Amino acid sequence: MRWSFSSYRQFKGCRRQWFYQNKMANANATKDPERKEAAILRNLQSLNAWRGSMVDYIIGKEVIPCLQQGIWPQYQDVITAMKALFQEQYAFAKAQKYREEGLTKTKAGESFLALYDLEYAPEKITREALNQAYLEAVQALKNLFHNQRFLEYLRSASRLITQRQDLQVKYNEHFTLKAIPDLLVFEEHPFRVHIIDWKVHSKAQRTYEEQLRLYAWIIKKGARPRDFPEVLDNLPITDIQLTEYQLFTNEVRTYDISLEDVHEIEQNIAQSIAEMTAAQAYLKYQQLEIANFPVNRSEENCRGCRFRKICEQPAPTQTQTSLF
Numbered sequence: 001m002r003w004s005f006s007s008y009r010q011f012k013g014c015r016r017q018w019f020y021q022n023k024m025a026n027a028n029a030t031k032d033p034e035r036k037e038a039a040i041l042r043n044l045q046s047l048n049a050w051r052g053s054m055v056d057y058i059i060g061k062e063v064i065p066c067l068q069q070g071i072w073p074q075y076q077d078v079i080t081a082m083k084a085l086f087q088e089q090y091a092f093a094k095a096q097k098y099r100e101e102g103l104t105k106t107k108a109g110e111s112f113l114a115l116y117d118l119e120y121a122p123e124k125i126t127r128e129a130l131n132q133a134y135l136e137a138v139q140a141l142k143n144l145f146h147n148q149r150f151l152e153y154l155r156s157a158s159r160l161i162t163q164r165q166d167l168q169v170k171y172n173e174h175f176t177l178k179a180i181p182d183l184l185v186f187e188e189h190p191f192r193v194h195i196i197d198w199k200v201h202s203k204a205q206r207t208y209e210e211q212l213r214l215y216a217w218i219i220k221k222g223a224r225p226r227d228f229p230e231v232l233d234n235l236p237i238t239d240i241q242l243t244e245y246q247l248f249t250n251e252v253r254t255y256d257i258s259l260e261d262v263h264e265i266e267q268n269i270a271q272s273i274a275e276m277t278a279a280q281a282y283l284k285y286q287q288l289e290i291a292n293f294p295v296n297r298s299e300e301n302c303r304g305c306r307f308r309k310i311c312e313q314p315a316p317t318q319t320q321t322s323l324f
């Protein structure tokens with residue numbers, strides 16, 4: 001099964017939530033309505049998360065391909081594309097099409113969206129809230145376009161790779177670690193690798209060096225994809241550049257990775273995998289007992305939990321059958 005720091009954080013926070021998301025949710029379980037419902041709820045995104053993923057997607061689709069070809073992307077074209085997608089996705093979510101039988105994420109393609117508040121608190125999705133989310137996404141892109149030096153740096157790179165899906169390390173027979181960095185920048189002469197992750201947070205208090213260092217570790221430790229240059233094998237991990245670009249606050253945060261960091265990553269991975277192994281988290285849904293993944297109710301855990309609908313249902317009562 002797939003391991004990531006975020007899934008481990010979820011496992012530590014509330015094992016029941018982790019169970020719903022990673023074991024129970026299955027869109028193909030047509031004869032099991034609970035598993036289907038969990039699969040629907042798993043897709044829910046908060047308004048802020050949607051805004052962030054929209055910006056990531058538009059950069060990957062409209063900005064990076066131009067830069068890769070040495071062309072300057074046109075700000076207005078990018079904003080127009082984002083606005084159209086914003087409207088299309090919102091219409092999809094509003095009509096709750098993500099609940100339509102047979103309409104999977106793959107089939108719906110880029111118009112797919114399931115919004116948390118439309119399921120749990122539709123009154124919060126006001127015109128103002130939507131407008132604000134859209135304007136913040138525009139601001140994030142505006143900030144990127146104003147950073148001409150950064151765009152020029154990307155434009156002059158040898159290769160730009162967005163959202164690569166095949167970077168992974170098979171840790172043991174049960175766990176695989178996967179990295180999907182937003183952007184990989186390769187430079188030649190001398191060969192360099194730069195990992196960039198876009199973030200769109202209005203306060204941006206949290207930092208993401210742990211995530212970026214894990215990406216570097218996976219890139220170095222995993223099997224090198226065939227189209228990646230062979231020199232990557234000889235590049236010391238400590239030479240990999242790491243950047244978290246907070247687009248809304250326009251803050252470029254760069255991090256190093258030292259050999260001590262590598263040691264710490266490996267220790268953290270080993271410890272968390274040992275904990276998940278002890279809970280037999282790698283077994284299949286049918287082999288597991290939900291009761292072994294207890295709820296951990298707290299304001300912090302449950303406030304934004306996608307699975308409240310199934311979790312907060314009263315436990316089925318035993319029907320009393322009377323002979324008389």
Ligand code: SF4
Nearest residue numbers: 014017295302305311
């Ligand atoms: S509603 Fe709370 S207790 Fe239930 S799964 Fe979610 S976080 Fe856990």
